[in-house]
Amino acid sequence: MTFVAAISALSSRFLTERSFDLIVTPALADLEVDLASGTRSETAARAAVLSALLGAVWEDAVRGGDLARFAGLVLIPACYYTFFFLLGVPKGINDLSSTLLVSLGIAVITLSFAPALVCFWPERQPPRNAEADLPPSRSA
Amino acid sequence: MGETRLPSMSATESLILDMLRGRERYGLELVDTSAGRLKRGSVYVTLARMESKGFVESRQEERAPGAIGLPRRLYRATEYGLKVHDAYQLLREALALRPAEAQA
Numbered sequence: 001m002t003f004v005a006a007i008s009a010l011s012s013r014f015l016t017e018r019s020f021d022l023i024v025t026p027a028l029a030d031l032e033v034d035l036a037s038g039t040r041s042e043t044a045a046r047a048a049v050l051s052a053l054l055g056a057v058w059e060d061a062v063r064g065g066d067l068a069r070f071a072g073l074v075l076i077p078a079c080y081y082t083f084f085f086l087l088g089v090p091k092g093i094n095d096l097s098s099t100l101l102v103s104l105g106i107a108v109i110t111l112s113f114a115p116a117l118v119c120f121w122p123e124r125q126p127p128r129n130a131e132a133d134l135p136p137s138r139s140a
Numbered sequence: 141m142g143e144t145r146l147p148s149m150s151a152t153e154s155l156i157l158d159m160l161r162g163r164e165r166y167g168l169e170l171v172d173t174s175a176g177r178l179k180r181g182s183v184y185v186t187l188a189r190m191e192s193k194g195f196v197e198s199r200q201e202e203r204a205p206g207a208i209g210l211p212r213r214l215y216r217a218t219e220y221g222l223k224v225h226d227a228y229q230l231l232r233e234a235l236a237l238r239p240a241e242a243q244a
Contacts, residue, residue, distance in 0.1 A: 052182075055182055056188075
């Protein structure tokens with residue numbers, strides 16, 4: 001799967017048509033310009049597209065009023081995992097190394113965030129294929 | 141009686157409106173001419189927000205038949221956006237005054 005196809009697929013899943021048109025499509029068009037002109041590094045150009053995608057997701061979440069509900073759905077499993085984690089450490093968390101604590105924290109966040117993101121986030125729009133609009137040489 | 145809600149305008153939005161005064165520009169062009177004050181990753185989010193507020197308008201560029209690739213977007217400031225911008229500019233200048241300067 002190419003970068004543009006991946007961005008397009010993610011947008012189809014998580015973004016409204018409006019956010020795709022106003023935020024992600026112009027960023028993808030800029031990526032094309034960058035790849036054609038070679039004025040900027042490809043990595044920086046792709047990072048800008050990813051940043052635009054994340055910003056669009058945030059805009060949609062805030063605008064749609066889904067943020068509080070989504071946060072609640074993330075917090076429920078987070079509390080669940082944290083509770084069992086604390087049960088498994090009877091001597092308290094002071095005995096654990098900071099690296100282990102951070103790792104467990106990341107695991108709890110991932111286990112809580114990922115299912116809520118995949119299952120809750122509403123399907124926004126039918127899939128699209130922005131890659132079809134791109135010239136074959138630049139669709140890498 | 142309902143209270144009128146005043147439009148808000150951030151410093152970034154104000155900067156963009158300054159650059160769009162009297163001409164249309166691409167998003168990337170705005171980033172390039174901002175001397176690092178606008179970031180590529182966030183400029184389109186800001187522009188979309190400004191469009192929702194009615195501060196800017198955008199359109200897809202006109203392209204020759206058979207042109208390939210994604211169309212770019214051109215932005216221009218609205219009359220409303222410029223009026224709000226000018227009002228905020230006056231407000232900022234007034235608030236930056238020291239008491240002695242205000243009396244002069």
